Amino acid sequence: MLKLPNHRPFYEKAAGILLILLFSIGSSSFISTKHLTHVDVRLHEIVEVDISESHYFDFEEIVKRGTIRMITQYTYGSYFLYEGIDRGFEYELVSRFTREHGLKVEVVLTNSDDDVIEMLNRGEGDLIAINTAVSLDRAQHVALSQPYDMVITQSGDPRVYDQYAVAGYVSNVSEIVFVDQDIFAWAMRENAPVLKQKADEFMQKHFRIRETDGQILRSAYLNQLRRQYFEDDNWIERFQSPNYDIIHAGYLSPYDEMIKHISEESGLDWKLVVAVMAQESAFNPDAESDAGALGLMQIIPRFSMIENEELLYDPETNIREGVRYLKKHLTSNAHLDSLNRYSMALATYNVGSGNIADAKRLAVQLGNNPDEWNHVAEALLKLMNPEYYEDARYGFKRGTETVNYVNEVLNRYSRYHTVYHWAEHFDD
Numbered sequence: 001m002l003k004l005p006n007h008r009p010f011y012e013k014a015a016g017i018l019l020i021l022l023f024s025i026g027s028s029s030f031i032s033t034k035h036l037t038h039v040d041v042r043l044h045e046i047v048e049v050d051i052s053e054s055h056y057f058d059f060e061e062i063v064k065r066g067t068i069r070m071i072t073q074y075t076y077g078s079y080f081l082y083e084g085i086d087r088g089f090e091y092e093l094v095s096r097f098t099r100e101h102g103l104k105v106e107v108v109l110t111n112s113d114d115d116v117i118e119m120l121n122r123g124e125g126d127l128i129a130i131n132t133a134v135s136l137d138r139a140q141h142v143a144l145s146q147p148y149d150m151v152i153t154q155s156g157d158p159r160v161y162d163q164y165a166v167a168g169y170v171s172n173v174s175e176i177v178f179v180d181q182d183i184f185a186w187a188m189r190e191n192a193p194v195l196k197q198k199a200d201e202f203m204q205k206h207f208r209i210r211e212t213d214g215q216i217l218r219s220a221y222l223n224q225l226r227r228q229y230f231e232d233d234n235w236i237e238r239f240q241s242p243n244y245d246i247i248h249a250g251y252l253s254p255y256d257e258m259i260k261h262i263s264e265e266s267g268l269d270w271k272l273v274v275a276v277m278a279q280e281s282a283f284n285p286d287a288e289s290d291a292g293a294l295g296l297m298q299i300i301p302r303f304s305m306i307e308n309e310e311l312l313y314d315p316e317t318n319i320r321e322g323v324r325y326l327k328k329h330l331t332s333n334a335h336l337d338s339l340n341r342y343s344m345a346l347a348t349y350n351v352g353s354g355n356i357a358d359a360k361r362l363a364v365q366l367g368n369n370p371d372e373w374n375h376v377a378e379a380l381l382k383l384m385n386p387e388y389y390e391d392a393r394y395g396f397k398r399g400t401e402t403v404n405y406v407n408e409v410l411n412r413y414s415r416y417h418t419v420y421h422w423a424e425h426f427d428d
Helices: 010-016 059-065 089-100 116-121 159-167 193-206 220-231 233-240 244-248 256-266 270-281 309-313 315-332 338-351 353-365 373-382 399-423
Strands: 067-072 080-082 085-087 104-109 181-184 207-209 216-218
Touching (some): 059 067, 059 193, 067 116, 080 399, 085 089, 089 193, 193 207, 216 220, 220 233, 256 315, 309 315, 338 373
Antiparallel strands (some): 080 085, 207 216
8 A cells, every 4th residue: 555654745645646637628608519538438437548639729719618727736735625625726716717707627637747837738738827936947938927926036126026027937037036936827838828918917916016115915815815725724734734634535525425335336436426416516415406406416306206305405315316317317328438428417417308308309400429428519509599499399408507517527526536546545
C-alpha cells in the first residue's frame, strides 16, 4: 500500500492525480456537438483517450463550447472536493469569471510530473490556475493575465506592476528586484488574445495597486475569498489537518456508505450515483424542485413506487428509488457502447423517456443515428425551436438543460472516480 508522510496535507498529496476527462460538450451557449471527445466509459472503469480539440481556441470558440477548461492541481489553494462539492480558491475565482460570461468550469487535474504549460499549448485546457507564483522564465512561453496577487518588491516601486501588466511578463528583469516567485496570475496560450483580454478585465475589477503609494487594493469578493481559504483558522485547520487524510480520504458525500451498499446490490458504480445526487440536490435530503421532485435523488412522486411521498424525504428510501430509475435506464440502453449508454441513461433520468423518444425520432428524420448521444443531443437542442417541437409528441424541450446535465454529471463522476481511486492507495 502506497504511503506518503503524514505531515503533508491531504490535498497536497492528491496533487499527483491526473483527471481523466470523459468528454466536453457545450453549456448554456452550446451550438453543436462537434466538440465531443470520444471515450470509453465502463461500469467500473474510466479510460483516458486523446483529446481532439483544436489547439487554437480563443474566447469565441470557448463561448460556443460553453465551458472553460481550467488546468489545475488537487490542492487546498486550487481545487478539491469536500462532501462531493467542488471547492478551492482558484476554482471559485475561475467560476466567478466564467459565470460573468455565461460559461461553466471544466476541471483538468494534472499529475505532479505533467508540464502544465505543454498541456496548455497542446490544447488540453484554456487556462492554468494553480495558486502558485509564476516563474518569470516560464512566463515567456504563455500569456499571463494581470495578477490577482503579488509580493511587493523591496523598493516598493508600483511601476513594476505596470510593466508586468502590460507586457504579460517582466521583460527587463535587470530593472527590478523581484525574486523568481512573486506573481500570482492565470496563464493562457499566446494565441488566445481575447481570452487574455477578458481575464485582464476581470482581474482589474478585483485587484490593483494604487499608483500614488503602491498599496494593494482588492475587491470585497477577493478579500472574502482570501479570508475563507487563507485566513480563517477554523477552515484552514479543517482541511489542512495532518489527520484529515486518515479520517476523510475518499469521502465524497454524507451518504457514501449507504450509497455503496445500495449501488452494489444493483450492480452500479456508487460514484456515479453520488454524481447524480450532487447534481440533483447537492446532498440536501429535503430538496424540492419546481416540478415537484423530492429528496436527494429528486424523485417525482407520481412516477415512484412509494405511495407515501413523505417517505421520499428519507435518504435510504430516496436513494433506492433513484438507483432503481438509473438502473432501469442503463438497462434499457444496454445494447449501446459505454459512453452512449451512460449519456442516454442520464438524459432520460433528467428529462424523461417520452422526451428522449422525441429526440431520437427527430434524429432519424435528420438522417442521424438515434443510438449516438451526440446526434440525440443535437436533436434535443433543435427541439427548443418551434420549427421542430411543434411536430413533437411531447412538444418543447429545454434541450440545453439536458445536454448540460449529462455533461456535468459525467464530468463530476470522472472527478469522483479519480479522487477515490487515489484515496484507495492510502491508509493510516
